[in-house]
Every structure is written in structure tokens, then in C-alpha cells.
Amino acid sequence: VKIDKDKQLVILDEEYEVSEGVGSNRSVSLTTSTFIVYSYKYQHDDGRVSYPLCFIFSSPVGCKPEQQMMYAGSKNKLVKTVELTKVFEIRNTEDLTEEWLREKLGFFG
Template identity: 50%
Template sequence: MYSYVQKYDDGRVSYPFCLIWFCPEGCEPEVGMIYTGSKMNVVSMSGATKVFKIREKEMLTKDWLEEQIKSSR
């Protein structure tokens, strides 16, 4: 879970509450399905407004997160 400060060109500020979940390439399909089902419960209970999935931990950078938030508006 991550709360991100998003500043807009017109001066507005928002704080999207993001769930960033990691499901590595090559994990067993059964594990992936259980994980995905649990993810939806976490989203529902937490009130996350953005949900992003990564497959490799190296993907998770500030630039990547900013791009994901911008493209999900």
C-alpha cells in the first residue's frame, strides 16, 4: 500500500491510495489465483483507489509509478 502525492499543473493536489502487488513470473497458477482473489479483498477493505501489478521487483521505480498513476486517470 502506498499513498502518493500527485500534483497537477493547475495547482491541485491529490493523494491516490495505491495497492502495488507483486506476482512473479513463473509462479504456480494455483498460487497466482489464490493471490489474485486475496488481492481483491485487500482492495475492498483498504479503499485503495489505484491497483497496479508488477512481475519483476526492478519494475517498481518512482518513474514507473508516476507513469501508471498518470495513465490511469
């Protein structure tokens, strides 16, 4: 999901089917801000399985300050509109791994 600067709209940029887990698809930009919405198969400690819809705001170090402000300013409105509850941020796209996401989701029990 990205922001169309000229139209001032949040739009679906690309859609992927990721079968190998988070982080296996390195199509996440290393230089520009982006919003990622990811449905993840989460195995709880008690054996239950859930599929939380995760919102990840990627704002890599070194991207344009104007772009960072535009995305940061739109994040809360988008999260509220779509009613997402699992909201995370990353500054380094190399951190986007399955281990990182499992650790973040573990907070929610």
C-alpha cells in the same frame, strides 16, 4: 501486506517510511508475491498535490504457482474491503519505479 497461508488471513507484514520515493526501498521481494499499499505524493499538471493510496500487487515471474493463485484470489476482496481505487500489478519488481507509478497515476488525471 502478505497472506498467512496457515491462518488463511491477510496480515501486515512490514511497514516502511520511504522518503526517497517509490522504488528506492528495494525490500520488495524478488521471488514471492506480495501486496503493497503506498501513499504517494502526486503533483498534478495543474499544480495541485494529492496523496493517492496505491495498491500494488507484485507477483514476480518464477514464484510458486500456488502462492500466485492464493494472492490473485485474495486481491479483489482486499481492494474492495479497503476501498482502494488505484490498483496496479507488476511482474518484475525492477519495474517498480517512480516513473512507472507516475505514468500509472496519470491515467486518473
